Amino acid sequence: MNHSIRYLHQLSLLVLFVFLAIAAGAAEFVIFHTSDTHGAISARPDPNAKEGEKRIIGGFAVLRNLIESYRANPAHQNARIMYLDSGDFFQGTPIVDRTKGGVMIDFLNHMNVAAVTLGNHEFDYTYQNLVEQFKSKKFPVICCNVFEKMTGMLPEFSEPYRIYTHQGRKIxxxxxxxxxxxxxxxxxxxxxxxxxxxxxxxxxxVKLLRRSGVDFIILLSHLGYDGDLQIAREIEGIDLILGGHTHRLSKEFTWVPPYNTAVAHPGSSCENASIVHIDLTDRNEPVLRLESVLLDQATIGEHPATKALENSYLDELRAEMERVVGETRVHLARGVSGGDSPEGSLIADAMRKHSGADFAFINFGGIRQPIAAGPITVEDVFLVQPFDNVLEVIEMNGFMIRDLLEKSYSNEFREIDSTDQQTSIEQNRTNADGLKLVVGPPHGILLPSGLNITYDPTLPPMKRILQLTTADGKELEAEKIYTVALNDYVAAGGDGFTHLRDLPNRRKTTILVRDALIKHIEELQLIDKRPEQRVFNVKLRETFID
Structure with missing residues (x-):
């Protein structure tokens, strides 16, 4: 009997030893991934929380606490833990604007980020500013497709790829x-x-890395979700795409044929983090697992050193940003791309009113955050309109306005998928079904004030508008001259509207779009209902759920 017990004891020890040996030899990478953080260094009320919830989310102090909790967990003691970011860490909050992005270099250094790629907003304060800010970076910038005209080379601060090793495996x-x-x-x-x-x-x-003996290839991308799907379909050999740009939140991998490439996006504004587990113990059969974690302050807590860095930047700014300018009883969001936009309508109304124009348009991509029901602060408005764009008024006849809007609504379209539907419920407070426009080239989507647009996205480009009328139901007169308010980014040819820069009769104001919105909300005092619908996509069905 004693002999049997001793044998079972020895056997259990052997099994434990084998298990530990296998665990110790496991080639696991654990990757924390963010994108489009847009200077959101601190926790704040969840803009998508349901009425009555007081959830505080986001910020780098919460993210670092989450990462450190994994480092301290014995289950991950043999994994290589890395933090990656897919760009657009500049632009979006008052502090990143005041420091011209410098605060984000400081925070990314502090977070020991393993690598970042570039996003479009890194260039918002000029390329020369980016070069200067990157002089203090302590992390690699990986970007293979941005070159200097003068030299034909990558900028000095960037490199096309980098290889990371762990337990004899290479990523x-x-x-x-x-x-x-x-x-x-x-x-x-x-x-x-x-x-x-x-x-x-x-x-x-990809071919170069495979020849170099790399076991697993990640594309750290700022192409947007549809761009990631396209490149996954076209290029063999990419194992995983960690993407950004379109602010999509993935709660599970999208597996893209024909090469079975995994795609994941982490959302935006440092509200969520993706955690990707990559087990390369068998280099021929990688095992992937995705977690999407809401950065809930109450659940995860905040890292004291990161919180101290946050306070060193924000203490002086908070009093100014916390001033209340109005109140809304309804949740305001930019909506489904190619559909109506309650928040866009509010901004466009402010632009039209404070420019004195007949009509106004705000570009869909220029609306950055929803406005939650409750008091509206200066900071809330800044998060919606972080850019220092001013109002510009251009004269156009009715034919030119129609042509502008045909361009705007001629982007590719696609069916709303299950992730889009969930996002619409959480962010827009709508059930959405049907067809949406793809955000991106060749043109941005313009949202109107003073006009109603009815269109069919399945019709040929430049022939989609079924009806275009003023707010009081009148048809536009083709030869009549109207005044149109835009932000100076679009007026200068941004979002693909290059023809606008050549229109001669124009007036550039000194009024920031952000300031016009603050004044408009102060004048309204209370927003008790959403603006009336102005954009009618006949292939999109939306119903509000609140």
Whole structure:
């Protein structure tokens, strides 16, 4: 009997030893991934929380606490833990604007980020500013498709790829920025750069990395979700795409045929983090697992050192930003791309009123955050309109306005998928079904004030508008001259509307769009209902759920 017990004891020890040996030899990478953080360094009330909830989310102090909890967990003691970011860490909050992005270099250094790629908003304060800010970075910038015109080379601060090793396994990371940056950023900010189509460059780099013995290839991408799907379909050899740009939140992988490439996006504004587990113990059969974690302050807590860094930047700014300018009883969001936009209508109304124009348009991509029901602060408005864009008024006849809007509503369309539906419920408070427009080239989507637009996205481009009337139901007169208010980014040819820069009769004001919105909300005092619908997509069905 004692002999049997001793044998079972020895056997259990052997099994435990084998298990520990296997665990110790496991080649696991744990990757924390963010994108489009837009200077959101601190926790704040959840803009998408349901009425009555007081959830505080986001910020780097919460993210670091989450990462450190994994480092301290014995289950991950043999994993290589890394933090990656897919760009657009500049632009979006008062502090990142005041420091021209410098605060984000400080925070990314502090977070020991393993690598970042570039997003379009890194160039918002000019390329020269980016070069200067990157002088203090302590992390690699990986981007293979942005070149200097003068030299034909990558900028000195960037590299096309980097290889990371662990337990004898190699992961190669290639970085890409959207080539749209050339048209969705002020031209003067990127005049010294060339933004190339990434496919041929990435194809060659994938081959190079495979020849170098890399076991697993990650594309750290700022192409947007649809761009990621396209490159996944076209290029063999990419195992995982960690993407950004379109602020999509993935709670599970999208597996893209024909090469079975995994795609994941982490959302935006440092509200969520993706955690990707990559087990390369068998290099021929990688095992992937995705977690999407809401950065809930109450659940995760905040890292004291990161919180201290946050306070060193924000203490002086908080009093100014916390001033209440109005109140809303309804949740205001920018909506489904190609559909109506209650928040866009509010902004466009402010632009029209404070410019004195007949009509106004705000670009869909220029609306950055929803406005939650409750008091509206200066900071809330800043998060909605972080750009220092001013109002510009251009004279156009009715034919030119219709042509402008045909361009705007001629983008590709696609069916709303299950992730879109969930996002619409959480962010827009709508059940959505049908067809949406793809955000991106060739043109931005313009949201109106003073006009109603009815269109069919399945009709040929430039022939989609079924009806275009003024707010009081009158048809536009083709030869009549109207005044149109835009932000100076669009007026200067941004979002693909290059023809606008050549229109001669124009008036550039000194009024920031953000300031016009603050004044408009102060004048309204209380917003008790959403603005009336102005955009009617006949292939999109939406119903509010609140």
């Amino acid at each position: 190669g990371i290639i970085g890409v920025d959207t080539p749209e940056t050339a048209t969705i950023t002020f031209e003067k900010n990127v005049k010294d750069l060339i933004f190339c189509q990434p496919e041929p460059i990435v194809t060659n780099l």
